[in-house]
Amino acid sequence: MHGIDVQGAGLGLRRELIPALRAGVPPAIQFFELAPENWIDLGGSSGKALHHFSERYPIVCHGLSLSLGGPAPLDEVLLGRIRRFMRAHGAHLYTEHLSYTTDDGHLYDLLPIPFTAEAVRHVAARIRRAQDILETRIAVENASYYVAAPISQMSEIEFIGAVLDEADCWLHLDVNNVYVNSVNFGFDPVAFLRALPAERVVYLHMAGHYRESDDLLIDTHGAPVIDPVWSLLETAYDLVGVHPTLLERDFNIPPLAELAEEVARIDRLQRERVPGDAQAHRRRG
Amino acid sequence: MPKGVPRARMRVYNELLFNNLESFLLACFPVCRKLLGARIWKRLVRAFFAQHRCRTPLFRQIPEEFVQWLSGSPVEMPAWLAHLAHYEWVELAVDTSPAVADAERIDPAGDLLDERPVLNPASMLVAYPYAVHRIGPRMRPERPDDLPTQILVFRDQGERVRFIVLNPVSARLIALVGTGEVTGRAALMRIAQELRHPDPDAVIAGGLQVLRDLRAQDAVLGSVQRDRP
Numbered sequence: 001m002h003g004i005d006v007q008g009a010g011l012g013l014r015r016e017l018i019p020a021l022r023a024g025v026p027p028a029i030q031f032f033e034l035a036p037e038n039w040i041d042l043g044g045s046s047g048k049a050l051h052h053f054s055e056r057y058p059i060v061c062h063g064l065s066l067s068l069g070g071p072a073p074l075d076e077v078l079l080g081r082i083r084r085f086m087r088a089h090g091a092h093l094y095t096e097h098l099s100y101t102t103d104d105g106h107l108y109d110l111l112p113i114p115f116t117a118e119a120v121r122h123v124a125a126r127i128r129r130a131q132d133i134l135e136t137r138i139a140v141e142n143a144s145y146y147v148a149a150p151i152s153q154m155s156e157i158e159f160i161g162a163v164l165d166e167a168d169c170w171l172h173l174d175v176n177n178v179y180v181n182s183v184n185f186g187f188d189p190v191a192f193l194r195a196l197p198a199e200r201v202v203y204l205h206m207a208g209h210y211r212e213s214d215d216l217l218i219d220t221h222g223a224p225v226i227d228p229v230w231s232l233l234e235t236a237y238d239l240v241g242v243h244p245t246l247l248e249r250d251f252n253i254p255p256l257a258e259l260a261e262e263v264a265r266i267d268r269l270q271r272e273r274v275p276g277d278a279q280a281h282r283r284r285g
Numbered sequence: 286m287p288k289g290v291p292r293a294r295m296r297v298y299n300e301l302l303f304n305n306l307e308s309f310l311l312a313c314f315p316v317c318r319k320l321l322g323a324r325i326w327k328r329l330v331r332a333f334f335a336q337h338r339c340r341t342p343l344f345r346q347i348p349e350e351f352v353q354w355l356s357g358s359p360v361e362m363p364a365w366l367a368h369l370a371h372y373e374w375v376e377l378a379v380d381t382s383p384a385v386a387d388a389e390r391i392d393p394a395g396d397l398l399d400e401r402p403v404l405n406p407a408s409m410l411v412a413y414p415y416a417v418h419r420i421g422p423r424m425r426p427e428r429p430d431d432l433p434t435q436i437l438v439f440r441d442q443g444e445r446v447r448f449i450v451l452n453p454v455s456a457r458l459i460a461l462v463g464t465g466e467v468t469g470r471a472a473l474m475r476i477a478q479e480l481r482h483p484d485p486d487a488v489i490a491g492g493l494q495v496l497r498d499l500r501a502q503d504a505v506l507g508s509v510q511r512d513r514p
Contacts, residue, residue: 037343043383043407045444065342078342105338108309108347109302146297150289218297 005092006031006058006203006244009266013059016253018049025057026260028267033060033246036082054089060203060246061086061094062172066130068140069100069113074126079133086134095139095172095203096130098123098163114149115159124166131169139170139202144177144209144219146184156181157195164200171196173243174205175236179229180217189232198240206233206266207248222251225262234269242270306334306347313348314373317366320422332360345381348374365415365426372417372436375409379438380446382407386506395508397496398469398489402462403506408439410459418450441503449504454480454488455495462496462505469496469508 008030011017015038032053039050053059066078086094099110113119131138142160154162164171173196182189208223225247233245245266249259287295307330311318318326337354339347352374355367384406391403414429418436435456437449451459454476461472473492477485499505 035344038345040343041383042345042381043385044380044440046381047383048444064344075342105340106342107302107306108339108344109298109305111298147290147294150287212297216293216297218301 006060008244008270009263010060010244010246011259011263012062012246012248012250013050013053014250014253015046017256017259018046020256021053022049025053026256026263028260028264029057030267031058031060031244031246033062033248035064036061036085037063037065040081040085050089054091059089059091060244061091062141062246063094063096064110065101065106065108066096067100067102067106068096068098068126068130069111069119069123070102071100072102072104074129076129076133079130083134092136093139093203094134094136095141095170097143098140098160099143099145110143110145112143112145112147112149113159115152115154115156117153117162120159120162120166124163127163127167127169131167137169139172140164140167141172141174141205142177142181144174144180144184146216146218148185156185157192161195161197164197169200170202171200172203172205173201173236173240174207175233176205176207176209176225176229176248177219179232180209180219183215183217186215190235193232193236193239196240201240202243204233204236204243204245205248206245206262220251221248224258230265230269233266237269237273242273245270303331303334306330309344309347310351313377314351314370316373316420317370320369320420320425321362321366329360329362345377348377363425364429365417365420368413368415369417369420372411372413375411375438376446379407379409379440382440390510391507392510393500393507395510396469397500397505397508398473398493400468400508400511401465402469402496402500402508403465404459404463405439405441405504405506408437408504410435410437410456410463412436412456418448437499437504439504447502447504449499449502454492458492458495459499459504465509469493 009028010031010033011029013032013034061082066075082094097110098113100113101107101110113123127138127140178189178192182192206225206229207221208225210218210220210222212218247259247262247266310330321329333351333354336359337350339350341347341350352371355370386403386406412433412435414433415426416430416434420426435451437451437459439447441447457476458472461467461475469492470489473489474485477488482488496505
């Protein structure tokens with residue numbers, strides 16, 4: 001197996017949630033995820049809070065600015081800072097998006113990589129270099145996107161498979177992104193899950209999205225998870241196995257108790273599928 | 286626009302990227318946004334997006350890039366805007382500064398005159414040609430003031446950002462003490478000389494009171510620990 005210490009269900013750590021989390025972390029939350037680009041070299045009360053939580057909970061790092069598909073040289077200075085940050089907080093898993101966030105400067109949003117053979121080589125080489133610098137295997141996340149590049153030579157699922165093989169890295173499966181893309185581009189999300197290399201999946205994301213129209217969903221992380229995505233998570237667990245799963249919420253952040261209910265729902269779905277653990281849970285209860 | 290791409294879908298990206306960038310700026314520059322009004326503010330953010338290539342991968346440093354870009358007068362704007370934006374950014378920079386003092390080296394009750402006072406490292410001493418702290422909907426300066434407005438911005442022990450508007454002597458004292466190289470007395474003697482003050486002892490007595498007040502507010506953390514024998 002892989003050397004990941006994270007288990008169960010987790011929540012994205014955001015500054016807005018710190019006062020409520022300081023008052024008490026709901027029991028369903030077993031780890032926190034954060035974007036290193038928001039927390040590296042952060043002092044003051046938020047920096048102190050991060051140390052408080054990373055001393056008590058496992059931390060997963062989910063990057064936003066590495067721009068794995070970008071045209072500019074890979075930011076090795078940033079990777080060095082991420083490595084030091086991960087060591088300081090005992091984090092072992094780093095994931096990034098299968099997308100690009102730069103042209104000749106930072107754009108701070110996720111843009112879709114054209115699905116070409118050249119892009120497979122480019123992205124895979126950058127992932128391998130990142131793995132060398134971080135001295136660990138990383139996971140890449142299937143990204144949401146809204147425009148299919150006219151120059152694409154293969155499907156998204158073929159592209160992901162080719163990158164994972166050539167980079168020899170893990171897959172961070174974002175279930176909401178599979179759903180969003182399936183609506184935006186009219187494919188069957190379950191068939192997509194079946195075609196994934198299940199053995200490479202180590203980590204999952206759940207999130208809500210915004211419905212702009214019947215055939216256009218925007219991956220906002222600003223709403224509760226909808227039922228079709230919950231049922232897709234169950235299908236994913238059945239197809240690729242139960243892996244640590246995080247609830248993302250970045251906008252319209254509700255009270256912690258509401259987020260905790262969604263995290264608890266992830267936790268329940270996991271326990272239903274891992275009999276030993278579920279029994280242990282019943283004994284404790 | 287790339288050929289073969291639906292216009293509506295490209296618009297999704299236009300809006301996502303602009304709104305995302307704007308959200309980082311709105312969080313830092315509420316006063317600038319309010320004074321400019323929605324239309325001019327949006328035009329300013331669009332110009333920033335179009336003209337400037339951001340170098341930082343860290344989101345909280347986007348406002349710093351905005352301030353640097355604005356200081357180069359890239360667009361026709363009121364002369365005070367770049368200074369007001371800088372002042373709003375300083376609050377964020379001090380609030381999130383990773384600088385911490387080495388507590389081992391500091392005697393919190395130390396002598397502020399005969400030892401070297403330690404300025405709180407999570408602080409910035411800033412000077413503006415306008416009274417930036419008073420700029421608001423009813424105070425839009427038409428020309429720079431005769432004297433600069435000097436402000437010490439620092440983070441207290443409770444991690445709250447505080448502002449002290451300084452007179453010229455206090456500002457000079459903080460600048461000298463901030464080098465970490467002079468005792469309080471040496472700094473004040475120098476100021477008395479610079480002022481050609483007839484009564485240096487009065488300058489020293491007044492300066493000591495200033496240093497004590499700064500210490501009471503956590504702007505000065507104490508003095509450098511004297512080496513123990």
